[in-house]
Amino acid sequence: MGEFEIAAYVSHIEANRSVKDALMQILRTRRPPYRISVTDLLNLKQAYFRRKYPEVTPTLEKQQLMWAGTGFHKTFGSAVSSEEYLEQFVEAEGIVGKIDIYEKIPVEVKTTSTPLDTKDLLQYRPTYVEQLGMYCAMVNAYDGEIIIYQRPTAESPSTSPLVVYHVSFPNLEAIREEMRRRRDLLVQALIDNDPSNLPVCPWFNKQCDYSQVCDCATTSVPASYEIADLAREIRVDSTTCEQLLSKMAGVQPSQLFGINDIVFPRKAYFDRLKLQETALREEVREEKEEYLRSMDELGFLDALRDSLRYGAPGEAQRIPVKHAPLADLVQTWQNLPTILRGPKLSSLVERERLPRMFPHYFLRLGFDCALTENTKGRLLLYYVRVPREDAKLMVYDIIFKNLNTVKAEALRRLGLLQKATSPLQLPKCPSWMCPYCSYRLECGEA
Numbered sequence: 001m002g003e004f005e006i007a008a009y010v011s012h013i014e015a016n017r018s019v020k021d022a023l024m025q026i027l028r029t030r031r032p033p034y035r036i037s038v039t040d041l042l043n044l045k046q047a048y049f050r051r052k053y054p055e056v057t058p059t060l061e062k063q064q065l066m067w068a069g070t071g072f073h074k075t076f077g078s079a080v081s082s083e084e085y086l087e088q089f090v091e092a093e094g095i096v097g098k099i100d101i102y103e104k105i106p107v108e109v110k111t112t113s114t115p116l117d118t119k120d121l122l123q124y125r126p127t128y129v130e131q132l133g134m135y136c137a138m139v140n141a142y143d144g145e146i147i148i149y150q151r152p153t154a155e156s157p158s159t160s161p162l163v164v165y166h167v168s169f170p171n172l173e174a175i176r177e178e179m180r181r182r183r184d185l186l187v188q189a190l191i192d193n194d195p196s197n198l199p200v201c202p203w204f205n206k207q208c209d210y211s212q213v214c215d216c217a218t219t220s221v222p223a224s225y226e227i228a229d230l231a232r233e234i235r236v237d238s239t240t241c242e243q244l245l246s247k248m249a250g251v252q253p254s255q256l257f258g259i260n261d262i263v264f265p266r267k268a269y270f271d272r273l274k275l276q277e278t279a280l281r282e283e284v285r286e287e288k289e290e291y292l293r294s295m296d297e298l299g300f301l302d303a304l305r306d307s308l309r310y311g312a313p314g315e316a317q318r319i320p321v322k323h324a325p326l327a328d329l330v331q332t333w334q335n336l337p338t339i340l341r342g343p344k345l346s347s348l349v350e351r352e353r354l355p356r357m358f359p360h361y362f363l364r365l366g367f368d369c370a371l372t373e374n375t376k377g378r379l380l381l382y383y384v385r386v387p388r389e390d391a392k393l394m395v396y397d398i399i400f401k402n403l404n405t406v407k408a409e410a411l412r413r414l415g416l417l418q419k420a421t422s423p424l425q426l427p428k429c430p431s432w433m434c435p436y437c438s439y440r441l442e443c444g445e446a
C-alpha cells in the first residue's frame with residue numbers, strides 16, 4: 001500500500017478573514033496584563049522570577065524528567081475516569097487552572113518517589129491541599145480529592161502505590177478572597193519590578209532554577225498556607241482507593257493511544273518503548289507546562305490558546321473520541337474541530353501549498369474531523385517569526401472529502417501501532433523531523 005497522502009483528501013481551503021479579524025479583536029481587548037495560574041499562586045516568588053527571567057530554563061536533566069513523565073497522568077486518568085472528565089480547563093477571577101479529573105468533584109493527581117505517609121497531609125504536602133482548595137473554589141465544589149501515586153522503588157516495592165485523601169472546604173468565598181489577594185500581590189510585584197513583598201516558596205529548594213536571581217536570602221515574608229488552613233476535614237478515603245486500584249488493574253496502560261500517536265506513529269512506538277524503560281516518572285509535569293508557557297508569556301500565541309481553551313461559554317469544547325484503544329479529546333471552537341500551530345517560518349505559505357508544507361497539521365485536523373464526523377475543520381496558523389503583528393495570524397477553513405477513507409486510515413494506523421514489533425512497520429514521520437529526532441539511529445533515518 002502506497003503512502004497515505006492527506007493532501008488528496010483536502011477539497012478546499014478558504015482563508016477566513018472575518019474570523020481572523022474577530023479573533024484579533026477579542027485578543028486585543030481581552031488580553032490581561034498578566035495571566036495568572038493556580039500554580040503561580042502556590043509559589044508567588046517563583047512565578048515572579050519565571051516571568052522576569054524567561055531565559056532561565058530548567059536543566060537538561062530536569063527537562064528530560066518532565067518529558068518522560070507525560071505518560072502517567074494520561075494512563076492513570078484514562079484508567080479511572082473517561083476522557084470528557086480529564087484535564088478540565090477552568091477560569092475564575094482572572095486565574096486559570098487545569099483540573100486533572102473533574103467528574104463530580106475536582107481530583108488532583110500527584111506522583112512521588114518518596115514512600116507514602118498517610119498520617120498528616122497538611123503537614124507534609126500543604127501545597128497539594130492549597131491547590132485542590134483553589135480548584136474547588138473555582139468550580140464551587142465543597143469537596144475534592146487528592147490522589148497520590150508512589151512510583152515503585154527498590155526500597156518499597158510491595159506497599160500499596162496509592163493513597164486517596166478526601167478534603168472538604170466549607171468556606172469557598174474565603175478561598176476566593178485569598179486567591180484574589182495573591183493574584184493582586186503578584187501582579188503588583190510584576191508592575192513594580194519588586195518581588196520583596198512576595199512570600200518565599202513553601203518548598204525551599206536548593207535546586208530551584210531561580211536561586212541565582214532570587215531575593216529570598218535577603219527578604220523575609222514567610223511562606224503561609226491560608227488556603228490549606230481553610231480545609232475542614234482531610235481524611236484518607238480507602239474505599240475510593242480500593243476502587244481505583246481495581247480499575248487500574250483492569251486496563252493495559254500501554255495500550256492506550258492519543259490522536260497524535262497516529263499522526264506520528266513511529267515516534268509513538270519509540271516513546272512507548274522508552275516510557276516502559278523509565279516507567280511512570282512524572283513529578284514535575286506542571287513545571288514543564290509552566291516552562292513552555294513562559295517562553296511565550298504575554299504572547300499572542302498564548303492568548304490565542306487561551307481563547308480556544310476557555311472561550312465564551314459554549315464556544316470552546318473538547319469532544320471525547322473513543323475507538324479502543326484510542327481515547328482522546330478533540331478541541332472544537334464554534335463547533336468546528338480547531339487546531340492552532342505556530343510554524344517557525346519567516347514568511348507565510350500560500351494556501352495551495354499548505355497541505356504539502358505541513359502534512360502533519362492536515363493529518364491531525366483530518367483525523368480530528370473524521371473521528372468527530374465533521375467535513376470542515378479550522379486551522380489557525382500563527383507565524384511567530386513574521387514581524388508584522390497583524391500578518392502573523394492566518395485562519396483557514398479546511399473542507400475535507402472522502403472522510404471515510406481518512407477515518408479508515410486513522411483506524412489502520414491504530415491497528416498497526418497495536419501490532420507493530422518494529423518501527424519499520426509504521427508510517428514515517430515527516431522527513432524534516434528526522435534530523436532532530438533522538439530515535440533516528442534505531443529508526444534507520446540517520
Ligand code: SF4
Pocket residue numbers: 043045046049200201203204205208209210211214215216
Ligand atoms: S530561590 Fe527559593 S524562594 Fe526563590 S523562587 Fe526559588 S524556591 Fe522560590
Ligand code: SF4
Pocket residue numbers: 266267270428429433434437438439440441443445
Ligand atoms: S527518525 Fe524520523 S521517522 Fe523515525 S521516529 Fe524519528 S522522526 Fe519519526
